[in-house]
Amino acid sequence: MTKRAESKYKINRRLGANLWGRAKSPVNKREYGPGQHGQRRKGKPTDFGIQLMAKQKLKGYYGNIGEKAFRKYYEEAVRRKGDTSENLIELLERRLDAVVYRMKFAVTPFASRQFVNHGHVTVNGKKLNIPSYIVKDNDVIEVKETSKQLAAVLDASQSGEREVPEYIEVDHRAMKGKYLRAPKLSDVPYPVQMEPNLVVEFYSR
CATH class of the missing domain: 1.10.1050.10 (Ribosomal protein S4/S9, N-terminal domain)
Known part of the structure; x- marks a missing residue:
């Protein structure tokens, strides 16, 4: 880590x-x-x-x-x-690690970056391990077949802490999703x- x-x-x-x-x-x-100085009063x-x-x-x-x-x-x-x-x-929001996080394939952005780095994700059928890769409209992001049953992925996808935003669609049973469009600030949760x-x-x- x-x-x-x-x-x-x-x-x-x-x-x-x-x-x-x-x-x-x-x-x-x-x-x-x-x-040790965390509780000091802060000025304006x-x-x-x-x-x-x-x-x-x-x-x-x-x-x-x-x-x-x-x-x-x-x-x-x-x-x-x-x-x-x-x-x-x-x-x-177009960064690959951000998209993987939004799709709830990872529980935090840090975990998402590591997940991409370790080669668990494909974009349009091709393995990509670059967290900063810029995802395009209608790109299909999928968890590799051999990684779909990882406990971390299953826990993240079933978490009730957050919802998938409207500019992304996901099928958590298939561990696959599509980036539909670029969001506005007001769209981002x-x-x-x-x-x-x-x-x-x-x-x-």
Whole structure:
């Protein structure tokens, strides 16, 4: 397991938010940050601090994406026509690991990234082990035949913690789904409020 996966709930406590809406998140019991200084009173955040927090929440939600990769998503969102903040959400939601998570083939974004990395997923019949692969409209994502009975996959698909969004269709008996269309921000079932407009402001300073 990666260090990122081991420390995923530290992200929750540092940001003071249950990013994935999970019942076992420690932020449900301890809303203060981790470490010996976690309970110190915090002053009023600056505009920069608010923008930085919005960026950290969005990065953290998608499995703590690295800064270099995340900035590339922002630059691509700027390059595309339309609203930059909506474009950014679309790009993040098209990541293969994000789609696998949305289809409930993995219980967390961290588990989804690892699941893809280990070669358990096919896209349009071809094995793909690149979590950052950008899924296209009508692409078919399927769990490999030899992986369909893995306990982790079955547990994730049967979990009642979250629902599959409308821009994706899934058959959990076949462990197969289709990415129908790109979502708008309002379509994405975030458990906490995400503010990609503040992320755009952060990078465009």
